[in-house]
Amino acid sequence: MAGLRIGWVGTGVMGRSMAEHLIRAGYSLSVYNRTPAKADSLTSQGAKFASIKEIAETCQVVFTMVGYPRDVEEVILSQGGLLESLQPGSLLVDHTSSSPGLAIRIAEAARAKNIEVVDAPVSGGDVGAREGKLAIMCGGSADGFSRAREIMKTYGANIEHMGAPGAGQHTKLTNQIILTGNMIGMVEGLVYAYKAGLDLNQMITLISAGAAGSASLRVLGPRIVRGDLEPGFYIEHFVKDLGMALEESKRLELCLPGLSMVNQFYLSLVANGESRKGTQALIHVLERLNNIQVSPRS
Structure with a gap:
């Protein structure tokens, strides 16, 4: 040193x-x-x-x-x-x-x-x-x-x-592909629990300790419930990563439909002027699709 x-x-x-x-x-x-x-x-x-x-x-x-x-x-x-x-x-x-x-x-x-x-x-x-x-x-x-x-x-x-060289970046793209699945599962679960009348914070605490637990649910779930969509990671940067993952998938001749779908959801957030929010703003896409409001607005 x-x-x-x-x-x-x-x-x-x-x-x-x-x-x-x-x-x-x-x-x-x-x-x-x-x-x-x-x-x-x-x-x-x-x-x-x-x-x-x-x-x-x-x-x-x-x-x-x-x-x-x-x-x-x-x-x-x-x-x-x-x-x-x-x-x-x-x-x-x-x-x-x-x-x-x-x-x-x-x-x-x-x-x-x-x-x-x-x-x-x-x-x-x-x-x-x-x-x-x-x-x-x-x-x-x-x-x-x-x-x-x-x-x-x-x-x-x-x-x-x-x-x-490049192996670190390939690993990060793998991380982002897996994270897209975690994110959509997390926000869909919150939408379902909200519609079913559950206490969302109680549900998050309970489920986070089981097989459905993830960093997305544990860290970002409570932020969504209290209406905190400030960035720990910007949507615009996530969209950048997902775009690179799709480019590499094409080069590797891979079909990854989940990645493609969630990428489209995040692009809709960009189109709605939310590119500088945190990735947990994905909840807004599901709210608009279902005409409900899970995350409080400031």
Whole structure:
């Protein structure tokens, strides 16, 4: 830890909490965000705000946690991006949920400069980030993973090396495909329980301890019941992930009808101006279909 300067690019809902764990662990941290004010809570704790170029030139390890594959490409591969100024022997870890193909391109470009890259998307939402209990799925070399893992332990509870570059992103898309099934099952169950006259909070507490229990029901179910649709994970980012999952499924010649259906439901939320709400706003689709209101409106 002594003498190791870490760079962090992207201090949004999850990235900010993850970076805070590094500060608490005693790491020297430089941070960058396109909206500087979103890094204020980190600089107030001792982090230094710096440009992407400064971070690349002064940090031995750099983490990125941005929104979309186009943002990853801009921050890492474009002129003025991280790879332009990172020193040989550096480590670059991308926590963004992004394209497996892009992760492979980044790894190939980095290899030519003797820079290790790990694609390491995460799962666990805002709660997992705050509590340091994220699941982190990694692709890249064994050496790069080993170096990254020691640092990621500060905010990750389950960290696995899944294989070559791109394997972390494939694992995250698998996670999102499974999550779509959990989400639609959860909101349909709430709609049924509401219509049947059950106490929703009592039902959630009881069922969460049984075979139907899931993080979606345990964490997001109570938020829906109290009308809290603030994002732990934005709908617009989930739609991005589902779109990539559908693209990869087509490439792999897979038919995944559940994924396709739930993707359409989330697209309807975007069409209704709800892209910046949390994924639990899926309840609104079922409410509109059934002409009922389960989640209170503020």
